[in-house]
Amino acid sequence: MTVYQHIVSAAQAGKKQFAVLIDPDKSDTAETEKTARLGTEAGADFFFVGGSLLTQDCLEKCILTIKKNSDLPVVIFPGSTLQITPAADAILFLSLISGRNPEMLIGHHVVAAPMLKAAGIEVISTGYMLIDSGRPTTASYMSSTTPIPHDKDDIALCTALAGEMLGMKMIFMDGGSGAKYPVSESMIRHVKQNLSIPLIIGGGIATPEKASANCRAGADIIVVGNSIEKDKGLIAEISSAVCSA
Numbered sequence: 001m002t003v004y005q006h007i008v009s010a011a012q013a014g015k016k017q018f019a020v021l022i023d024p025d026k027s028d029t030a031e032t033e034k035t036a037r038l039g040t041e042a043g044a045d046f047f048f049v050g051g052s053l054l055t056q057d058c059l060e061k062c063i064l065t066i067k068k069n070s071d072l073p074v075v076i077f078p079g080s081t082l083q084i085t086p087a088a089d090a091i092l093f094l095s096l097i098s099g100r101n102p103e104m105l106i107g108h109h110v111v112a113a114p115m116l117k118a119a120g121i122e123v124i125s126t127g128y129m130l131i132d133s134g135r136p137t138t139a140s141y142m143s144s145t146t147p148i149p150h151d152k153d154d155i156a157l158c159t160a161l162a163g164e165m166l167g168m169k170m171i172f173m174d175g176g177s178g179a180k181y182p183v184s185e186s187m188i189r190h191v192k193q194n195l196s197i198p199l200i201i202g203g204g205i206a207t208p209e210k211a212s213a214n215c216r217a218g219a220d221i222i223v224v225g226n227s228i229e230k231d232k233g234l235i236a237e238i239s240s241a242v243c244s245a
Contacts (some may be wrong), residue, residue, distance in 0.1 A: 160195055
């Protein structure tokens, strides 16, 4: 079963999933090993790996470290076309559909396509939507795009529907790393009620309660990274909350 088939199967069964996000720039080998073990023990479903900036050129090393300490799928959550390695199981092929920067919609993808073909990893086309989180984020700055306003549920819905109709396999709504506040439950609910593909939510999820509330609102996969970097104990707590949502 491919990673995407696993995601779809779980979503259709109503099973919520949890992805631990690891930024290679912020996690040395010892930290990565610890996170990989804790995530596996806690019953997480995936490891997402990547970041808006990777200055240490350690993506592949990070992924191989995870694989040595866990049998969970490792999915690249890329911040650029440079974040590709055959060491991963899959990659989210992100098109930033919330913005109007052509490079983030299709330009970088043209450059990445032959590299992905050569890498031989599973490619999951994903409509990526940045949602305003109360402060500028690295993702919005690096992509030169304006996030969708936090309270504009209709804009989010229409954008997600356009992504689905264009053939995207998933939608990822993200407040960005270090979000002041997360994507609202109202927006998640509004989008999910009208969407037939899996919905991923990330950014600003700092408590098990918020993770659970997002799942009840309609999120199929919860992604947490920044909060876990600060408190590894949240891995087990959020995993439990997602599993029981």
